[in-house]
Amino acid sequence: MLLIDCPYCGPRAEIEFAYGGEAHIVRPAADVSEAEWEAFLYLRDNTKGVLAERWRHSHGCGRFFNALRDTRTDRFLAFYEIGTPRPETGEAA
Amino acid sequence: MVEIAEGCTLDSLPPMIRLVLQGRAAALDAAAGALGLDAVPPLLRAASGAGGQALRLGPFELMILPALGSRAGLDAALAALPHSLVDVSDRHVGFVLEGARAADILAGLCPLDFAPSSFPVGMVTRTLLDKAGAAIWRTGAQTFHIEVWRSFAPYVEAQLREVGRGISFSLLSV
Numbered sequence: 001m002l003l004i005d006c007p008y009c010g011p012r013a014e015i016e017f018a019y020g021g022e023a024h025i026v027r028p029a030a031d032v033s034e035a036e037w038e039a040f041l042y043l044r045d046n047t048k049g050v051l052a053e054r055w056r057h058s059h060g061c062g063r064f065f066n067a068l069r070d071t072r073t074d075r076f077l078a079f080y081e082i083g084t085p086r087p088e089t090g091e092a093a
Numbered sequence: 094m095v096e097i098a099e100g101c102t103l104d105s106l107p108p109m110i111r112l113v114l115q116g117r118a119a120a121l122d123a124a125a126g127a128l129g130l131d132a133v134p135p136l137l138r139a140a141s142g143a144g145g146q147a148l149r150l151g152p153f154e155l156m157i158l159p160a161l162g163s164r165a166g167l168d169a170a171l172a173a174l175p176h177s178l179v180d181v182s183d184r185h186v187g188f189v190l191e192g193a194r195a196a197d198i199l200a201g202l203c204p205l206d207f208a209p210s211s212f213p214v215g216m217v218t219r220t221l222l223d224k225a226g227a228a229i230w231r232t233g234a235q236t237f238h239i240e241v242w243r244s245f246a247p248y249v250e251a252q253l254r255e256v257g258r259g260i261s262f263s264l265l266s267v
Contacts, residue, residue: 008151008152009136009137009218012204012220013204013205015204015221016220016221059219059221059226060151060218060219060220061136061150061151061152061154061219062154063151063152
């Protein structure tokens with residue numbers, strides 16, 4: 001069980017949350033090529049290490065937020081609001 | 094009034110009006126004003142005013158339990174602001190769990206800490222009761238108001254009774 005620190009509600013159990021995939025993926029403009037659109041929809045980094053990812057507090061405040069998690073250890077490094085830049089952690093991404 | 098554990102009762106609330114307001118700070122402020130509150134309650138806190146009660150479930154969300162006849166004032170206060178105000182009265186069923194063991198019974202279904210220091214009187218939050226989503230509001234030191242979706246209500250009630258039975262059994266002196 002992960003303990004996830006919602007920026008609005010504080011630390012809560014993992015069962016209250018829904019995973020939202022990789023964060024900071026920018027939607028391209030409407031006139032992109034099919035290859036770029038495919039990359040936006042489907043291609044992800046599958047990071048081994050520190051990953052910025054989205055979570056939704058679906059059984060709580062209902063808000064999306066971002067988290068930095070090390071995919072090797074499941075340790076969370078930071079929690080931050082949607083729309084704010086990825087914090088520096090000093091660890092290799 | 095049904096006793097589900099020694100000194101602990103579970104009651105269904107009669108039908109009541111519940112509104113969910115989603116909006117930015119200006120809309121929440123206007124609603125708080127219409128309900129007779131000084132300010133929007135802080136996150137995860139409830140407040141009562143002449144026009145009803147406001148439960149702050151999220152940064153941009155209030156659940157409002159309006160007093161009879163205060164809906165019109167609310168609509169008027171919000172008319173000029175972007176917002177969403179939805180009547181969810183029929184979606185919800187309310188319970189009141191009261192007694193010395195009420196916090197222990199909730200703790201049997203939910204990983205939250207219900208100690209008065211971390212879940213004080215006036216705190217409200219959505220969470221899970223076993224597998225069903227629920228809003229839990231501490232209205233008194235030993236009193237909790239529980240809101241669940243209608244179709245989950247028999248399940249939640251059965252789970253609360255089951256935990257109550259386990260607690261009663263553990264209290265028996267052998």
